[in-house]
Amino acid sequence: MQKAEPRKFAYADPPYLGCSHFYDHPESHIWDEKQTHLDLLTTLDKDYDGWAYSCTARDLGWLAPVLELDGVRVASWVKPFAAFKRNVPIAYTWEPVIFRRALPRREGDPIGRDHLSEPITLKRGFTGAKPHKFNRWILDLMGYQEGDTMTDIFPGTGGMTKAINEGVLL
Numbered sequence: 001m002q003k004a005e006p007r008k009f010a011y012a013d014p015p016y017l018g019c020s021h022f023y024d025h026p027e028s029h030i031w032d033e034k035q036t037h038l039d040l041l042t043t044l045d046k047d048y049d050g051w052a053y054s055c056t057a058r059d060l061g062w063l064a065p066v067l068e069l070d071g072v073r074v075a076s077w078v079k080p081f082a083a084f085k086r087n088v089p090i091a092y093t094w095e096p097v098i099f100r101r102a103l104p105r106r107e108g109d110p111i112g113r114d115h116l117s118e119p120i121t122l123k124r125g126f127t128g129a130k131p132h133k134f135n136r137w138i139l140d141l142m143g144y145q146e147g148d149t150m151t152d153i154f155p156g157t158g159g160m161t162k163a164i165n166e167g168v169l170l
């Protein structure tokens with residue numbers, strides 16, 4: 001039997017809208033424009049078999065056109081340990097992940113659930129660093145299997161590469 005082609009996956013974790021000042025990248029400011037995010041999502045959907053994109057719950061309104069696409073779903077990262085701010089009485093303790101899972105299904109595709117409960121990482125000094133289990137969950141959401149390609153568009157601390165190298169965490 002002929003071996004199936006590797007599938008192409010991508011994870012996009014750009015600076016969240018209005019949060020570019022947390023990063024010293026020379027072009028960080030472009031992520032303070034909604035259109036930059038919408039253009040990124042168009043590229044993800046055109047160029048990849050499966051993808052995932054992190055944002056905040058506040059962004060779901062203007063991201064609605066993406067959520068209406070057939071096969072696109074929203075998953076939830078719930079943060080039982082998260083930052084509380086004095087002026088925010090109801091803390092933001094979850095983050096949406098918008099994703100498309102690769103189709104058609106292949107034998108061995110990971111199964112899982114559309115939520116993850118995992119505390120924020122305590123890696124200090126890098127805003128937005130995702131915990132190890134989060135990265136593994138993202139791979140499972142998209143349907144990544146060993147041999148597929150995975151592009152971490154905004155690698156930051158490089159945790160996604162570590163999750164890939166460590167394999168399945170079941």
Ligand SMILES: C[S@@+](CC[C@H](N)C(=O)[O-])C[C@H]1O[C@@H](n2cnc3c(N)ncnc32)[C@H](O)[C@@H]1O
Nearest residue numbers: 013015023025027028128129130154155156157
């Ligand atoms: C939310 S962080 C990614 C965190 C990463 N997922 C992790 O777990 O460490 C966003 C990253 O995008 C980078 N960045 C900002 N503007 C960028 C741009 N225009 N092009 C590429 N990377 C950019 C930032 O420097 C930062 O490393």
